[in-house]
Amino acid sequence: MTSAASRPRREGLSEAATHRLSLLLRSLGVLEAEGVDTISSPGLAQRLGVNAAQIRKDLAHLGEFGVRGVGYHVADLRARLGAILGLDRVRVVVIVGAGHLGQALADSKNFNGESFRVDALFDVDGRKVGGRSRTGVPIRHTGTLRASVEELGAEIGVLAVPPESAEAAARALAEAGVRGILNFAPATVGPFAGTTVKNVDLTLSLETLAIQLTPAAT
C-alpha cells in the first residue's frame, strides 16, 4: 500500500529539477525537526540558495501545495512530496562488487537511511563469499544475483566493480530485474530496457573539478 493512486506524473521532471526537489525534501526534514510550521518560497529559496520562482515552478510540476498569502505547511508538504517522489518507503538496494568501495557504501549511512537499505553484497571472489561487511551485510556470489534480487525484493543495484566487469555486472542486474542501477565504475553501461542507469563516475568528478579550477594565479 504505497499510495500509488492518483499519482501525478513524474515525467517532465528535468534532471536538475529532480535534484532540487530531493534537496528540498531534505531541507523540509530539517525544518520539521526545528519545529517550523510554515515556510514561504522565498524562505526556502534562501535556504537552498536558489530562486524562489524556481521552487514554485518545480512544485508546480507535481501539483499545488501552497496556500496563497501564507506559504507551505512544512509537515504537509514533506509528506506529500515524499509520497509523490516515492521516498516515503524503504527500497532494498544490492551492491555488486564487495571491494573496499562496495563495502564502504554498504555500511554507510548514505545508503542506509529512511529510504534505502542495503541487504546484500555480491562478489565473484570465493574468499569473500559467505562473509559479511563490518555492519553485517552478507556477501553472496554474483552467480546468485538473479535469485537474490527476487528473494530480497531489491529495486536498485549499485555497481562497484572494476570497469572491465561493469558491463557484464550491469546486464546481470538488469536481467535480475532491478529497476535502477547506480554505476560507480568509470565505464559506460547499458542501456537496458526497463532499467534506468545513473552514473556516478568518481574519476570523472575529480577530472571535471580539476578542469574547472581557476588557473593558478602565477
Next chain:
Amino acid sequence: MTSAASRPRREGLSEAATHRLSLLLRSLGVLEAEGVDTISSPGLAQRLGVNAAQIRKDLAHLGEFGVRGVGYHVADLRARLGAILGLDRVRVVVIVGAGHLGQALADSKNFNGESFRVDALFDVDGRKVGGRSRTGVPIRHTGTLRASVEELGAEIGVLAVPPESAEAAARALAEAGVRGILNFAPATVGPFAGTTVKNVDLTLSLETLAIQLTPAAT
C-alpha cells in the same frame, strides 16, 4: 614545465561541456590504445552517444583541432586536449576523513591514475593517526592539514567526513590552500574565495535515481 604558455581560456566552458570533454579525453585514450589513428566527429559521437555537432562545438571552445575532410588525429588531439585541460600532469590529492569511504577512495584506481595521486589521509581519531591505508597512504592528524598541504603541494582536497564536520573540514582545506574540494558529505559547504567546491552527494544520487525510476508497471 607544464605547457602553461598561450593557454586558450577555459572560461565559458559549461559544466556539461566540461563533462563531455573529460569523457572525450577518456575515449581518445581507448582509441589510441586500440591503434586508431584518425577519427571523425560522427565517429566520436557514436562512441559517446552524443550529437556530432556537439563535439565540434565543444572543441571549438578550445581551439581548432581537426582537418577538414579527414577528422581528428587521435594522438594529437589527446595530447593537446590533455594539456589544455590540465590533465597532462599528476595532481596531488589529500583526503580528509579516514573512515571506510575515505580509505576506499585513497586506495582506489579512480584517484590514483595518470592525473591524480592521493598522498595523505587526515583524521581526528588518534587511533588512526600514524597508521596507513591498505595501499600505504599515511594517515595524519587533521591538525597538521595546513602544513601538510603545503609540504605535499596538494591542489585538491576530498571531503569524506560526516555531515556535521563537513563545513569545518572544508574551511580547513580552503585555508590550507587547496584549489578545489570534492565534497562527499551530504551537506552544503562554503563557498570559499579561491577554492572551487564540487559536491558528489551519494545520498542525493541514490535519491534522484529512485525518483527517476519509471513507476512499476502494475
Next chain:
DNA sequence: TGCTGTGAAACCGTTCACAGCT
C-alpha cells in the same frame, strides 16, 4: 566526396512579473 568549423534556428530551463487568492 567527406569532413570541420560556424552562423542561424530550435529547444529547454530559468527568471521575471503579475493576476488571483487569503
Next chain:
DNA sequence: AGCTGTGAACGGTTTCACAGCA
C-alpha cells in the same frame, strides 16, 4: 499586505544546415 501559481520574456545550450577546405 503577502503569498502562490503561471504566462511571458530571457538566456543558454543543443541541433541544424551549410560554407569552406583537403
